[in-house]
Amino acid sequence: MSRLLEVCDLRVEFRTRDGVAEAVGGVSYAVDAGQTLAVLGESGSGKSVTAQAVMGILDSPPGRITGGQVLFQGRDLLTMGAEERRRIRGAAMAMIFQDALSALNPVVPVGAQLAEMYEVHRGMSRKDARRRAVELMERVRIPAAAQRAGDHPHQFSGGMRQRIMIAMAMALEPDLIIADEPTTALDVTVQAQVMEVLAELRREYAMGLVLITHDLGVVADVADTIAVMYAGRIVETAPVRDLYRRPAHPYTRGLLDSVPRVDHRGERLYAIKGAPPNPLALPSGCPFHPRCPRAQEVCRVERPPLYEVTAAAGTGSPGARTSACHFWKDELDALDAVNA
Amino acid sequence: MPSTPSTPETGTAEPVLEVRDLAKHYPLTRGVLVKRRIGAVRAVDTVSFALRRGETLGIVGESGCGKSTVAKLLVSLERPTAGTIHYRGEDITRLSGRALRAVRRNIQMVFQDPYTSLNPRMTVGDIVGEPFEIHPEAAPKGDRRRAVQDLLDVVGLNPEHISRYPHQFSGGQRQRIGIARGLALRPEIIVADEPVSALDVSVQAQVVNLMEALQNEFDLSYIFIAHDLSVVRHISDRVAVMYLGRIAETGTGREIYDHPTHPYTQALLSAVPVPDPEPREGRTRLLLTGDVPSPANPPTGCRFRTRCWKAQDRCAVEVPTLTPPPGLPGAASHPSACHFAEERAGIRA
Numbered sequence: 001m002s003r004l005l006e007v008c009d010l011r012v013e014f015r016t017r018d019g020v021a022e023a024v025g026g027v028s029y030a031v032d033a034g035q036t037l038a039v040l041g042e043s044g045s046g047k048s049v050t051a052q053a054v055m056g057i058l059d060s061p062p063g064r065i066t067g068g069q070v071l072f073q074g075r076d077l078l079t080m081g082a083e084e085r086r087r088i089r090g091a092a093m094a095m096i097f098q099d100a101l102s103a104l105n106p107v108v109p110v111g112a113q114l115a116e117m118y119e120v121h122r123g124m125s126r127k128d129a130r131r132r133a134v135e136l137m138e139r140v141r142i143p144a145a146a147q148r149a150g151d152h153p154h155q156f157s158g159g160m161r162q163r164i165m166i167a168m169a170m171a172l173e174p175d176l177i178i179a180d181e182p183t184t185a186l187d188v189t190v191q192a193q194v195m196e197v198l199a200e201l202r203r204e205y206a207m208g209l210v211l212i213t214h215d216l217g218v219v220a221d222v223a224d225t226i227a228v229m230y231a232g233r234i235v236e237t238a239p240v241r242d243l244y245r246r247p248a249h250p251y252t253r254g255l256l257d258s259v260p261r262v263d264h265r266g267e268r269l270y271a272i273k274g275a276p277p278n279p280l281a282l283p284s285g286c287p288f289h290p291r292c293p294r295a296q297e298v299c300r301v302e303r304p305p306l307y308e309v310t311a312a313a314g315t316g317s318p319g320a321r322t323s324a325c326h327f328w329k330d331e332l333d334a335l336d337a338v339n340a
Numbered sequence: 341m342p343s344t345p346s347t348p349e350t351g352t353a354e355p356v357l358e359v360r361d362l363a364k365h366y367p368l369t370r371g372v373l374v375k376r377r378i379g380a381v382r383a384v385d386t387v388s389f390a391l392r393r394g395e396t397l398g399i400v401g402e403s404g405c406g407k408s409t410v411a412k413l414l415v416s417l418e419r420p421t422a423g424t425i426h427y428r429g430e431d432i433t434r435l436s437g438r439a440l441r442a443v444r445r446n447i448q449m450v451f452q453d454p455y456t457s458l459n460p461r462m463t464v465g466d467i468v469g470e471p472f473e474i475h476p477e478a479a480p481k482g483d484r485r486r487a488v489q490d491l492l493d494v495v496g497l498n499p500e501h502i503s504r505y506p507h508q509f510s511g512g513q514r515q516r517i518g519i520a521r522g523l524a525l526r527p528e529i530i531v532a533d534e535p536v537s538a539l540d541v542s543v544q545a546q547v548v549n550l551m552e553a554l555q556n557e558f559d560l561s562y563i564f565i566a567h568d569l570s571v572v573r574h575i576s577d578r579v580a581v582m583y584l585g586r587i588a589e590t591g592t593g594r595e596i597y598d599h600p601t602h603p604y605t606q607a608l609l610s611a612v613p614v615p616d617p618e619p620r621e622g623r624t625r626l627l628l629t630g631d632v633p634s635p636a637n638p639p640t641g642c643r644f645r646t647r648c649w650k651a652q653d654r655c656a657v658e659v660p661t662l663t664p665p666p667g668l669p670g671a672a673s674h675p676s677a678c679h680f681a682e683e684r685a686g687i688r689a
Contacts, residue, residue, distance in 0.1 A: 042540040157631045187402035189628045192611035196627060214541060217613030240617045258545035260574035262612045265593060269574065271545035275510035
């Protein structure tokens with residue numbers, strides 16, 4: 001399996017009237033071809049800003065990349081020229097946004113918007129490009145695709161629009177797709193349809209997928225690996241089963257314990273105290289320490305590195321697991337004691 | 341079989357609110373000067389339910405199903421086209437003036453968006469104390485500051501922050517302000533429309549727990565409206581599932597979530613992603629095709645039939661009634677508006 005995307009120690013700042021906010025404070029993650037990485041985080045965790053920096057669509061100013069590398073198939077996107085980067089974007093990597101209505105051009109029929117991809121990137125004739133656009137709409141299961149190609153974005157329902165966005169991202173069969181909360185605005189039955197289409201196409205073309213979401217349920221459904229972000233940093237990475245069975249960071253565990261379940265009725269929910277921090281005034285040491293039940297003096301002073309989490313004999317799967325908690329071992333031991 | 345014996349899961353407690361055949365149709369007009377009526381959006385159509393003292397009735401459904409319109413009707417923000425809402429034996433849809441104001445004091449609302457439902461130019465003290473301006477009998481003038489500080493304390497905010505403005509609070513804290521305002525008049529019933537859906541996951545649990553604690557402390561009855569089936573299961577004693585302006589199925593939490601008999605409820609539940617990678621295999625997913633039809637032109641007969649895999653000719657002609665289907669045993673025997681209601685294996689995770 002080849003490494004498709006590798007983000008190394010990426011840093012992004014926002015200059016605002018009230019000061020400089022470190023939106024992304026040294027994020028590293030990797031996606032292999034054909035794999036799905038979920039980036040899980042709450043609002044303000046830096047998950048979307050990281051993706052925008054990777055795609056090269058960061059609003060700048062106020063945003064500014066201050067360090068790190070983004071290696072796409074081994075080449076650093078941050079140091080290459082604008083023209084070269086533009087050719088990679090769209091053809092080799094594409095992005096799906098949450099709000100399809102503002103991501104699509106409102107005054108151009110959807111068929112023409114899809115066809116434009118083929119005309120510009122592949123030099124197809126208008127007629128061939130139109131034909132391919134309709135095929136693409138059929139692939140994402142838009143009923144009566146040939147007739148609907150002439151419709152404008154506002155004439156489609158939310159779920160259908162999201163499919164058109166997926167079609168547009170898939171058009172040039174990219175190696176990597178970054179999907180930023182692709183189903184968050186959709187109803188649950190429509191969300192299931194859209195995720196199904198996305199998963200099917202991803203499998204078929206063996207694409208890598210970075211799925212950015214706050215929804216622990218969606219992640220459990222589709223991800224191979226998960227990176228959990230908090231206050232602009234990754235606090236834990238793990239294969240999906242390990243993360244849900246044995247989270248190695250108190251924040252991850254708190255999140256898992258605080259979501260109510262549809263498949264059984266629990267007792268009182270666990271609630272993480274406090275609120276996510278203001279990026280203009282991040283707490284010292286570990287940014288989670290003011291909300292952490294396990295916090296010690298060292299957590300206030302020393303920022304934890306991403307520790308390698310080694311699997312105990314016979315548990316978990318081998319491979320890269322990391323946790324940015326000084327006490328990840330105690331966290332796992334406590335969890336195992338409860339489960340024993 | 342109540343899982344929490346302290347709350348009434350089955351019908352023993354007296355109803356505090358009884359809704360019968362409630363309907364709200366919004367007229368569709370054409371023309372600027374001379375408006376002609378060309379139809380109606382049937383946002384809510386013949387909805388009936390009862391809310392019992394101290395219980396939480398969850399109303400779930402997707403966007404456009406009419407659940408928020410129900411909320412507005414319950415707190416008299418909208419007048420129904422037809423139907424009745426009985427509170428303490430009195431039909432509140434016919435009240436006006438002083439009598440309506442008296443009822444409103446006892447039925448309060450908590451809104452979804454803590455960012456837009458609080459006036460940014462008012463201090464927290466003014467926001468939470470505003471109900472006292474309309475209902476001066478609830479707190480004498482001299483005591484109001486004290487009363488507001490008590491309310492802030494009750495919802496877990498610092499009473500010292502009474503002079504701050506909404507923007508100085510986080511989303512979760514703002515929703516606490518909205519809840520404090522809802523509690524100010526010591527209502528019997530709180531109608532909460534998507535109270536936690538704008539909040540981050542780690543903050544949702546705080547607000548859900550707060551609402552549960554307040555319910556016990558003040559003996560409140562809740563109508564809890566949400567699209568998130570997991571949150572509704574957690575907080576509700578009984579649940580009503582709405583589709584296109586009607587209730588498709590209703591029952592206790594266990595009946596609806598563990599023994600659903602309406603195809604729509606089954607599809608809805610099977611579509612919810614469970615935060616657990618284990619049951620991915622072996623779980624049946626019923627994928628619905630198409631979108632929800634327009635409420636301006638709903639299908640004849642059963643409104644779900646255009647997306648239903650069980651639909652027969654009968655479904656286009658005959659409107660199914662919301663009654664327990666005959667012949668179904670135990671927990672499956674609860675009101676379900678489907679001609680072919682039955683349990684289905686593999687729905688539950």
